[in-house]
Amino acid sequence: MNKHYLPAILILIALIPLSSAQEDFLNTRKADLDINISSSITLAPSSSDYSVDYILADLSFFPREDDRQKITELITSPEAQTIGNSLRYRWENDFSSLGFSASSELETKNIFNKITRKIEFPIESLPEEIIPYTLPSDNIDSNETDIITLSSFLAEGEDDLYIVVNKLANWVEDNVEYSLDTLTAEVSQKASWVLNKREGVCDELTSLFIAMARSLGIPGKYISGMAYTNWKGLNDFGPHAWAEIYFPGYGWVPFDITYNQLGFIDLSHIKLKESIDSDEPSIEYEWKGTDIDIETQNLDIKTKILNKEGKIEPQVSIKAKAIKSSIGFGSYNLIEAEITNLKNFYFTTGLSISKTKELEVAGKREKNVALKPNEKKKVYWIIELKPGLDSKYTYTFPIQIYSIRNTTSETSFTSSVDEPIFTYKEINSLKEDMEEEAVKKYSKEVDLNCTTEKAEYYAYENPEYYAYENPEIDCRIRNLGNVFLKDLKLCLEKDCHTINLGISQIRIISFDTNFSSPGKKELKVIAKNDQISKAAYLKFTALDKPNIIINDIEFPTNVLFNQGFSINFKLEKHSLSNPEDIEVRLNQGGLIKSWNIDELHNDQKFIIDLEGKILNEGENSFEILVEYKDKNNLNYNTTEEFSITLEDVTLIQKLQIMLNRLAQRIEGWLG
Structure with missing residues (x-):
């Protein structure tokens, strides 16, 4: 008796989805698909008096049913028998035709695993049948020290399982580069190799992500199948791999790092195999005879769309804002997107900022945002306006923020030669202040407002001061909450005052100013302690003496x-x-x-x-x-x-x- 294995169909490619097709597959409610999987066997006798008793082909790569994928028809030729998780083709007596196929029609749905409550991390207990998906395997070597160390660092201090899983996925997406160098490799690389090299294709990125999850006791399953892609102009279905993560009380939830689909997958994903490791074969052969061997072909898979129908409603809303409404040439600016989860379950979406001539984004244009049920969250991009624009003009720069499902919001800012120039350090500090204020929830219970005599008396929005005036800034801070604020430090640059602020109390703190150069200015006063972080900004124009x-x-x-x-x-x-x-x-x-x-x-x-x-x-x-x-x-x-x-x-x-x-x-x- 002889056995032969065809390893995981073919090396899975790091497929990059076509943007318009991806949007269509993401926003359509359901699709009907047709998939045909076929191959053939050729006899290779070593003598003229060879004999064959039987040949078996166990195909484990065919459509599977789950909540989002329903098989409406499955036809095998020759007729196959279901054995465990495989379709078994058997030939006896007649070996003249050794081709085989599995043709399926199926329906995929755009559904979400609605996790409506927080699941505690670390996971305390799991069903017995789930335990194997937490253990290391050949390629998903989750017991490697480097994988354990990194995963523990990313999860440290976090007690929400959904947030932990998203942190792992985001790290892989941000730090591991899609590389086509491994396409000619005979087998998929180990997760530890991918972590060390920081490169790989989709099956390897998936292996690393699952290994990181398993190292934290989070069950991860390796999924292989088909998905729509435009890689190298293919604009068709191709082999693909993604992961499923187990959430106690809710079951298996898909995470596709390559397609940036975290917690869901689009309609084009067709699940064909579930496995513990990425190196499990898609088909196994067995035969018995004398002086006989067999030659096998790679699986040939053809997929087409039969029908698409329905639209799903938006999951999020977006409100974009340019934090600085006007900046000078060569200045940095901060773009804010307030994103709201419109649903009562956890949801992750990708956000991107549009490309605009003369603007450069510091860092990645794309960001993933994991949202709790009905949560609002703010996301920021630092952008740089190129210098050297024509000083005779005032420019308006439109900015668009859009989600992976093409929910959009627009904002804009202006620029002219006499507007203030903000450095990267200043804008990054502003971003950190705003993020810290969001984290320190009590910050919203503090009101901080700063003004000058001219601004208050004349109701000037942008008062003007000469250098000899040295205007005094008065900051009014009030505790609106029910917590005593101790050791609250108010600072204008390096000039700081430390106060205690009781419930409902108001304090007025004054700061002296001076400036060495003329132009439009913006001063920041920040109030901070262990409980709050609150900033106020005062705009004015510094004038030199007329000359x-x-x-x-x-x-x-x-x-x-x-x-x-x-x-x-x-x-x-x-x-x-x-x-x-x-x-x-x-x-x-x-x-x-x-x-x-x-x-x-x-x-x-x-x-x-x-x-x-x-x-x-x-x-x-x-x-x-x-x-x-x-x-x-x-x-x-x-x-x-x-x-x-x-x-x-x-x-x-x-x-x-x-x-x-x-x-x-x-x-x-x-x-």
Whole structure:
């Protein structure tokens, strides 16, 4: 008697699902599928007088029934007998045709294993028949020290089984790279090998995930079958592997690391085999005879969709928000997605942030969010706006957050050259503060509000201050809850005050400020102790002193009495703040010319046309005087002086100059 095994159908590929097809399979209620599995045997005699008594083929790779998968028809050819978990094909007497097949029609449903309550971790007891799925096996070597250490680290301090399993799945997805290098391998690699190399295909990632679960006493089952994929443009069904995790009181729950489907699988997944280890064969051969061997072919599997119908309702809602509504060029920003579980059972969904030109995401675009029944949770992405945009424009950047089932939410923010620039460190600190506030549940029982005199008195949303003002910030903190808050530290940067805050009590804490550079600012005041973490943000614009420089003065050194000439100069704005209530005067003896400007936004050029006859003989001194104010009516001024010589004056011209001066004096006397 001889035996032959065909190992796990073929090496299972790390299939990446087609996005549109995946969405369709995820949102459709049910599908009818047809799958045909076939192969053949060839006799290989070693002599001419060989003989064959019988040949057996035990196929363990065919559709299985469970809550989500129902077999409506199964036809075998030749007719097979069900032996345990296999279909047995038997040939006796007639060995002329040794092909065999199993054709099935089945229905798959988009259902969820509705875990409605917390299951304690570690698991205290399991049914006897489940115990084998907690033990190490050949490829799923869960007794390896590195696997035990990592899994224990990830689960440390967590007492919710669903959350623990999701942490394990997320670690594998985030840290093990899909690699096609192992596609030519004859057998699947061990879980410990995958952990060490940090690479593998779908069966190997699944083995590692199951090994990590088993190392914590969590039962894990290896599932192999078919699923829809677009790998290498296939856009068809292909071999695939995923896991099932046992939850006491609820049964086996699917987790597909490759497809990012945690706690569920889509309609395209067809379960064909359940096993303890990934190296179990999909078909076994046995034959008896003399001088005879057999040659076998790989299983040929063809799958097609017969029908899809119905839609499932959304499981979650999403609300996106840009934490900073306006930022400068080259700044970082924080994008928040508040996701709500609309159902009364645990649910995990993948979230992604859209790709937008000029924006880079720090870290992964995709995140998995495990939600308890009806839970709300906030997820964050740090993004960077590239520098070098055109300073003449204000830009609007749309952002979309979407789930694996294409539930979407949109937000946006603007950017211009004069908006504040936030560093990665500042935005990451903001993210950590918001996450800490969410963890410390009592934080919502504390109200913290900070303001300045101008903001409060004038109801300014973004008050302006000059450097010399050093505005004082007043922070009002109130305990709205029923817990005494001890050793509560309020800090503005390194300036900290420690207080105790009783129930219903209000305290006002003041901080002094100073700043060295102008621009739009945002100050953070944070209140923190072991029970709470609460932050308040105050926006204002820091103004430098207004500054005008008189520049580019152009004038002739010498002029004649009957000669016209021009004096040119430019007022240059050398400050971020705008000078206001500006008076420009050109003084020369009794001659005064003046101009008034309400506010100087940009540089301004002056061209003054004069005649030589208004000058005195010889050297004439000129003064350009500019007086202006800031928003607080503080006075500033600047001057520039120069001289022009009137030459070659005749006797008659001298007499006319004297008459001009006399007329100016009389005009002055008369007011």
